[in-house]
Amino acid sequence: MTQRFDSLGAAVDALLARIPGPIVLGLPLGIGKPNPFVNALYRRIKADPTRRLAIKHDGHARTVDVRIPAGVGDGSRVRIAGEGEMGSGGASSGDLYLRIRLSPHPTFERKGKDLYTTVHIPLTTAVLGGEAEVQTLSGKTLRLKVPATTQNGQTFRLKGHGMPSTSKPEPGDLYATVDVQLPRTITAAQRKHFEALAELDKGTTS
Secondary structure (H helix, E strand, C coil), X not given: CCCCCCCHHHHHXXXXXXXXXXXXXXXXXXXXXXXXXXXXXXXXXXXXXXXXXXXXXXXXXXXXXXXXXXXXXXXXXXXXXXXXXXXXXXXXXXXXXXECCCCCCCCCEEECCEEEEEEEEEHHHHHHCEEEEEECCCCCEEEEEECCCCCCCCEEEECCCCCCCCCCCCXXXXXXXXXXXXXXXXXXXXXXXXXXXXXXXXXXXX
């Protein structure tokens, strides 16, 4: 039987409600997903970043479900109440503390709550100006306005598209550094234009 939903979010909620237990994230999510439903599903899962950990102690093994706070930093400590060693004499169990170690991301570099990425643009866009696509950590694509005569290595700030903060409501920023791509081959017509440009440069420097 086909079930219809009023919104994409409602469909995602219905799907997640049918999955028993916590959702375990094994890989970074949200980059380059193929369709709107998968994008929405990944964003919803990412908003509930629960990890299932296997713990071995004194020859005994058990699993613990841990919620990792959004925006947590490398070296941070996460407390899990009541998951430590059993208390003596019927006392309640202690707490378990986890030390967070972040894995490198293939696209973004993190500095505090700010993120840094590289944007590749052709030489013509750098000279004449235009737009470039910038991917955010959430999978959203932003349109970056590139002004004329942009220099290689120039960095642009995209406010509010960095990491969430564990202590402040404002997220960090995303910094996009331009990498100007020079052509590896040129056509005869392109060569003529570059030669004409070279002649113009001679005139301006003489």
